[in-house]
Amino acid sequence: MSSTPSSVTVPGPAVPAQALKEQSRLRLGATWALIKPYWKSEDRKAGLGLLVLVVALNLGIVYINVLLNEWNRVFYNAIEQRDFVSFKALLLRFSWIAACFIVLAIFRQYYQLMLQMRWRTWMTGTFLKRWLGHQAYYRIEQTHSTDNPDQRLADDLRQFTDGALTLSMGLLNSVVTLVSFIGILWVVSGPISFMLGGVDVTIPGYMVWFAIAYAVVGSLIAHFVGRPLIGLSFQQEQYEANFRFMLVRLRENSEPVALYRGEPTEEASLRARFERIRANWNQLMRYTRRLTFVNSGYGQFAIIFPLLVAAPRYFSGKLTLGGLMQINSAFGQVQGALSWFVDSYATLVGWKAAANRLIDFQEAMRVAEREDLAPGGAGDIEVAPSANPADRHIAISDLALALPVRADLDVDEEGVDPQAQPAQLPLVAPFSLTIGPGERWLVNGPSGCGKSVLFRALAGIWPYGAGRITTPQARVLFLPQRSYLPIGTLADALSYPDAGTAHSRDALARVLEQARLGALVRHLDVFDNWSLRLSPGEQQRLAFARALLQKPDFLFLDEATSALDEETEAAMYRLMVETLPDATIVSIAHRSTVAAFHDRRLRYVRAADGQAGDGGVSYRVVQDA
Template structure:
């Protein structure tokens, strides 16, 4: 028997190690793609019940086998893997080192095959001198092989870490560019079964409610839908990328090793027995064919497993995030049943996978055992006839095993390759969706390309948007709301007729705006024209569902379904206050400063902005960068908390020490009431000092007295720094009659039209008829 022949148990161990390195691919992929096999029972039932496929399937799934599947997979892999090695010199160097180590490994294995041959021949001939000479060579070869193996594994992991760092950084950059993360979330929300309360419908506006009603009954999976639904982007970024980089390296290096081994050991085996060399190809073909036929069901089951595991995790996360509401409703029994139901799907799928793997292991186990017996059975007659030495049998068996392993990658790693295939599809669809949702990158056609940072010269620049409930990036510009931005320190918004009607004080322009629901079946606002002068205070009113919140989203660039043009200041001069403020992870200080950095930025000073400012690193000042206009000390922040009616918050968070409380890290979303969060958001506004504030029922949780204090704070807030340059412009959405006294203009939305009127100074604060008129 050969001394250095890999046994079936060792191969199983190798597969186990591989699973350890890539097991998160099984958790990361939350959908599955049909590979020509029959759909799951749930999918079949859903397809029979509706025109759309099952909701567990991604929208890009077809139920027939696609032609050239291997070519598509290779193309997907290439476009995701090649940019790192093209753009990163360190990555190319690490890859070159890995190739050299792989060649060294193969050379040592060939050396061992000859040493094993001479070892068994010397042992059979009882040649003591030759035996000890060969043993000395064995020791030398092992001393050489050990550092090569250690360096091989270390360098492979080092390259995987470097590749993951680069790829994750690039994907994060693209994910946060142009609010793509928001587009993905809106897309996912538009394709999920969501039950909203009437209060939530009122908060979203009828446009969102209509989108939810339309898209939650069934998924739109028509072939002309250019943007695929992407679920769980967090898992795709954190886990899919890691699995992709690690397994890609493993598989690539395995292929290199297999090619080298195949060439080297083929010469050895052919020189010993040509007929055995030819038989091995037939044996490998039969084994691969049986493995694919029996194990192909694992591809579908693995995809389905990932989706069901994700659904089960999501149900648990939903309970955690809505625990208080569930407790108020006493709905724990309903939630338990729903969670159990999803877990049963997981168990059913695990059982089916276990059965499929059992059937596959029958083939692979017999296949591996035959690799031990077959070469010995073929060479043994020659040995008994005295034509070959015992060492030749050992070398032939070893060469046979190496070649067979090289030809049997599919047999030995089919389960892992199927998971890797799932990961490629999943990661590619995610990156494709990111590209299609980014209007600046869509025309470039490169999955991981980055748009060069263009210098913002203070003029008016266009930002196209595509972030509706079901993004349709292939829309023509005539069917997309165009949002343009300008630097208010350098230029002003144009009027309707830029050539003749210049209005230098205008800060917001809405021109011919047509606002539609995501399915384009209903017009919320039609032909709206609005010119808002700097220092104006506009109140947007209308019946619930008239499109008030959607109009604010259009101004922000988050809603594009419709047509028309919106001209507003660039993002660092606009501040949006939603009804429920966002509380990021971090300290109380972080809550107040968000989203600014903690550094003063003199580049935004009105005395220095000439339209050609650059960052300290030499790059252009990005249009969306928001930095502080002054350095805020701890005392300044504590005084600000008093101004927003939160004088004891810092002391409460710091166990009586307010300065310590500023650095306290808590779960602020659950620590603060909604009213406290809204007051904290007004404190952020004071710190950021924008030119234009957009508020969507930002005082709905405040009493009348607190609401008056917050609006008085707005009126007292200067813009642009310490000196009072002009009044703050703000736009509010709300239903309370008390809001009338804080505004001088009113935009009424009704019957798909908008009507602008002045609010008389002495309007009765409780005139409900006036606020809805």
């Protein structure tokens, strides 16, 4: 079977500093473009309603904090004055304030989680539609334009929506808190006067300016220290996903690994991939340690900073104990609001890394869509239906086949260059061919010559090359060498891509009997991973049973009997010919057993020197009657 280079993503060498810098970019415009669509979608009314409710609850919590700030002043004044009656009343007042705070906090968290899931549900549906639409999932794998799309759909989307809401609500809370408390701090702190160069200087609301200066310096230091964490978090997600993929791959191929006694090799491979995780984690630890040092020092000093600054006024008798505690509380609220960036930096780093991975994934899907929709994009292979409904021929005109050689995407400052095109390696010289109804073609040639690539081009999923393919309005079915069996009941696996209920149980049982799989009839309702439970030969016979259900007008078999013995292989082809006498059959195969069921031949031969043409192709196609 001809094939293109493997599309499995494995960790490469350590990411260079330039790549780490690239992955650490903020890409604010692209991030906003990722956020905006949901709030304009069909679900925007419900989303905006929940958002307004969460915002209102946040505002309620800020108001509770304002009440607590005032309560601080009165409470500590009562303690200073030893007013036991007021002390008891204030404790009762604190109880209902605290109860309101708890209720608001619980409902805010509940509705924020509800909004997060609605947003994630919409984004997951949108990304899945784009990933599966235009067969982007297939094209991305061919060009290696992005790694581990499963991890981006499952983990990065969750982290993105969770982080976006958490950070935005935190920022809103900080802004409202700042607006609510900056006036209080300005009034209660009062002015400070001092001599500077013989001049009497007075600063009104001096605690506000101290809070602003403290937060600005802390934010700048935190960003300087922590920015590399964005790129390192990006890489950590990639390495974790690669390691998880290799574990799943080992589980799915447990039998051949066991037969080869390949455990030492697999262990070495897994350890090498985990070593990437460990090495990157060490860098994350170093930068996280620095950021934690900054955040912890910043937060701890902020506890005593307002007391140190306000203490002179208290000890001079210009402030009461309640006033001092109110200043301390108000300063903490203002400084905390201004320190949103510092306090949220670790969360912001993880969220931005997830956003950058989603941006790359989205751009890769955009390129794949363009390849599918735009003639002359990735290639010039045009697949179009015949204008004549009565036409039952597949017409191939000047078809040249090529392979993509691009390893990744070219990026500009906002992501993927929308004009970037994958480079192509010419493979097969242009040829023309007409496949008529009821004809049976055998395609053979050296391994790697492009036989399977031809089938992919006929299926409309291979854009690399040039030429035109006109297809009839008929039922077409492709059976690859390794058939796909979804996890589910055996009926689902047999009926794919239809649901297991699309065909009667009698029909399913009949085709299993015809494909020499009668022993499986009693397992039609058993849920299992049938690609692991059935042998390769059983899987190929199940694919023939699937063809009997589908009853295609054109049947393409890509070494679909390679795991069968010659007698069973002949029986399967005889079954197709007798059961589907009017179907056109095109097979890639090498055995003489298969040749006996075909009357036409398409051969791939190596292009001799001087015959390759200007394109530098490796093979030519020869038709034999």
